[in-house]
Amino acid sequence: QVQLVQSGTEMKKPGASVKISCKASGYTFANFAISWVRQAPGQGLEWMGWISAYNGDTNYAQKFQGRLSMTTDTSTSTAYMELRSLTSDDAAVYYCARGSPFCSGNNCYSYWAQGTLVTVSS
Amino acid sequence: DVVMTQSPLYLPVTPGEPASISCRSSQSLLHSNGHNFLDWYLQKPGQSPQLLIYLGSFRASGVPDRFSGSGSGTDFTLTISRVEADDVGVYYCMQALQTEGFTFGPGTKVDIK
Numbered sequence: 001q002v003q004l005v006q007s008g009t010e011m012k013k014p015g016a017s018v019k020i021s022c023k024a025s026g027y028t029f030a031n032f033a034i035s036w037v038r039q040a041p042g043q044g045l046e047w048m049g050w051i052s053a054y055n056g057d058t059n060y061a062q063k064f065q066g067r068l069s070m071t072t073d074t075s076t077s078t079a080y081m082e083l084r085s086l087t088s089d090d091a092a093v094y095y096c097a098r099g100s101p102f103c104s105g106n107n108c109y110s111y112w113a114q115g116t117l118v119t120v121s122s
Numbered sequence: 123d124v125v126m127t128q129s130p131l132y133l134p135v136t137p138g139e140p141a142s143i144s145c146r147s148s149q150s151l152l153h154s155n156g157h158n159f160l161d162w163y164l165q166k167p168g169q170s171p172q173l174l175i176y177l178g179s180f181r182a183s184g185v186p187d188r189f190s191g192s193g194s195g196t197d198f199t200l201t202i203s204r205v206e207a208d209d210v211g212v213y214y215c216m217q218a219l220q221t222e223g224f225t226f227g228p229g230t231k232v233d234i235k
Binding site for chain 1: 161
């Protein structure tokens with residue numbers, strides 16, 4: 001069965017970077033993009049972007065341009081999301097998600113990981 | 123950017139009764155292939171979101187048939203024909219048409235009266 005498992009809680013200081021992993025299993029990794037969504041405490045969902053696990057193409061939300069990087073390691077079926085220059089506004093639970101062949105591959109998210117809590121505090 | 127709005131933002135429901143949530147987008151979500159790129163998700167308390175409806179009206183695998191999605195263009199509705207206690211949580215619509223980036227609605231919190 002398809003599973004996405006993320007790395008654990010991160011505690012960062014303002015100005016630092018965070019890199020979260022998302023390990024996929026139960027399917028051919030290269031066949032689907034991995035997307036990232038975050039949720040600030042008590043707030044709604046915010047789409048961040050996606051990365052093609054096939055060729056590494058990326059598409060980032062405009063607000064994160066310049067400080068967001070998504071990468072993949074096909075040898076370990078793992079996707080990574082790195083966010084730099086953290087501020088308190090970046091404190092959130094970060095989710096990776098995978099699409100479905102029923103919605104053009106990446107236009108809906110059938111599978112979600114458990115989420116990674118990132119705290120940002122001096 | 124495509125802006126998504128939802129109403130109501132809070133919906134108290136009675137088990138066994140129907141319930142509906144409206145989602146509107148600032149631009150049409152109708153793709154040239156004839157599908158509306160609008161999804162519905164439910165985030166139950168303490169859990170990751172789960173897909174309910176994709177492409178406006180298609181139920182995701184394992185989703186009970188009391189959930190249905192309708193609408194086209196800019197106006198969409200999620201309907202629960204008979205609410206169950208397990209349906210509580212926050213419901214989000216998400217537009218997945220704009221290549222510059224997808225956007226979620228603000229969420230509708232559903233709770234039992």
